[in-house]
Amino acid sequence: MQNETISRRDALKFGAVGAGLAMLGASEAMASTLFAKDVKFDEEYDVIVIGSGFAGLAAAAKAAERGYQVLVLEKMGRVGGNSTINGGAFAVPNNELQKKHGVKDSGEIFIQDCLKAGLGINHVELLETIVKRANDALEFTIKCGAKYQMDVKPAWFGGHSVPRTITTDNMSGSGIIKPLSEFVEKLPGCKLYKRTKFDEFVINNEGGVVGVVARVDYRFDGKLLSDDIENKTGQKKFYKARKGVILASGGFGADKVFRKLQDPRIREDADATNHEGATAGAMLKAFQVGAMPVHIDWIQFGPWASPDERGFGVAPLLTQQGLFKFGMAVDVRTGKRFMNELADRKTRADAEFKILREAPVAYPVAIGTYNAFDEQIKPAIEKGLANGCMKKYETLDQVATAYKIPTEELKKSVAKYNEGIKSGMDEFGKPVKDFNGQGIESKGPYYCIRLVPKPHHTMGGLKINEKAQVISANTLKPIPGLFAAGEVTGGTHGASRLGSVAVTDCLTFGMIAGESI
Structure with missing residues (x-):
């Protein structure tokens, strides 16, 4: 030839x-x-x-x-x-599981969420196509044998206005592949x-x-x-x-x-x-x-990844559906929060990069207590502890010592975060009014993951x-x-x-x- x-x-x-x-x-x-x-x-x-x-x-x-x-x-x-190492999380606007749990959603809300994260340069006709066919795609995968967690409320991922994400039974893309x-x-x-x-x-x-x-x-x-x-x-x-x-x-x-x-x-x-x-x-x-x-x-860049494990790992699951939802992230240099942990990915990654540009090894830390984790991901806690991306401490003093965080500032940040949740008003705009007053518990153990944005x-x-x-x-x-x-x-x-x-x-x-x- x-x-x-x-x-x-x-x-x-x-x-x-x-x-x-x-x-x-x-x-x-x-x-x-x-x-x-x-x-x-x-x-x-x-x-x-x-x-x-x-x-x-x-x-x-x-x-x-x-x-x-x-x-x-x-x-x-x-x-x-x-797709195999993906977390198996499938955002489906206006799906049946949302309706079952009283979540109000629409194609218009989904598109506006995407446009906000995409800085308005999205090709809207493609988003409109997704809105029209996403439920068809879900049903097609089920027809082909995929199984999803249909007995729990849809997950709430960063940047979405409402919970609309359905997850595979095994919390992995392999459940579809x-x-x-x-x-x-x-x-x-x-x-x-x-x-x-x-x-x-x-x-x-x-x-x-x-x-x-x-x-x-x-x-x-x-x-x-x-x-x-x-x-x-x-x-x-x-x-x-x-x-x-x-x-x-x-x-x-x-x-x-x-x-x-x-x-x-x-x-x-x-x-x-x-x-x-x-x-x-x-x-x-x-x-x-x-x-x-x-x-x-x-x-x-994924703002929920950890420098303490290679590749995708287990940290994204533990942060997205755990520490970022009911916990918080702090700047280790000051002990203060610095972002809305449920903002879109670019917003969070940019906030983390700002810290790392000023101090390249000052990895921010996500902190929360056991109640921060959705029930279905709690088994993954042991995986995080085993591979070292997650650490467990009994007191906030131990957390502060481990990461060289100013102790009193860390305690003040936790208290301020919890006050915001109780009042329904968060200083960074996190949608805490939907948390039913649930924040970081007053006593440990505390679970922590160091953060670094990865491509x-x-x-x-x-x-x-x-x-x-x-x-x-x-x-x-x-x-x-x-x-x-x-x-x-x-x-x-x-x-x-x-x-x-x-x-x-x-x-x-x-x-x-x-x-x-």
Whole structure:
């Protein structure tokens, strides 16, 4: 097989010039474009899905349910990517569980919450699509075998005006990934290949996507840039897609090179919540065939992570649904609170970064008592204590000594916080009127977690429309045969995503991609 080097006119026609070429280099992009007439396909399917996370498996399951032959390609040795290590929290506006517990919600409230967190630069038509289809996506995952905690009130995540988040039974994204993957693989004509890395698209003479090039027996070695450019492991295969290709390759939060190019403030050694395979390569290949980029340099940090464990860990669960809800966070230098612990992620991460810029090792500390934790997450306390991200102290004096916090100021902060809860008025605007007077108890034990924002979600990616079609940067029309869903897309969340809306976004638009194709 011989690659065809296309002319500058053809490059413009097919979208290889513009945003894609600016990122990849003109000669490289033109040299790597493959045309169907020059390819002998090894296998043919109706639909090819790149990625096996929430978006990819939802797309594959919906397409397979329609009777299509589906091939899912996953470059890592296990399915799911970030979705597997996700906390399994699924924000569903105006869901039945809210109604059961008397929670008043609406699509309008959900969109306003998203716009506030996203600084108003969200693409509202995508949010409106989520509102219309989120409950459908929930029901579809249940049909495929996912199980959720339907006997408790929905969880209240930071930045949301009301509790609207439904959590999987096992409090992990694996509770959705496992049944979806099993659903897909049981259907006739559908396959899921692991350790198979997507390399590039195959296009026809009209610039439509008709297949992909991938490598089987690929071995990811964790060198990030090398894995997308220099890692040559595996054997090349050509797969034809009769209906089209769905790109659901996820974000690039673990890509130390690409994320730093977008935001030079991110240290190369900064720990991320992402799995190590969360790199930019597949997204860049979409830019190469003309996909419109949106919000690429908006990278979200998780304000609930801990420097005392690697990756995502258990701290986000214990802080989001525990210490941040009924406890508080303090600046160890002063012993004072410094933020609304239930604000949106960007607001909280910015507040923590302000402290860490002034004193790089003065990690803020989240503090609470046993009553701070929702009943369903109390079993995770032992995990936090075992891995060292959470510490337990009998008195506030011990807390102050352990973290070198001014003792009297810490006690004053706890008292002031509790007074605010009793009066229903919090100095930082935390919605304490809904806490039924529940704050930090007057005696221990006290549970503490040190905080550090970690790169978590990349807001930017490919521009899609309400049908999950990828929009061309050259024609402003859909690229024939190319669909995308999930974190590889951009615009939905604006500058910063609300917690638990990633699952909603991925599953909803994954499902829509599987329907639209």
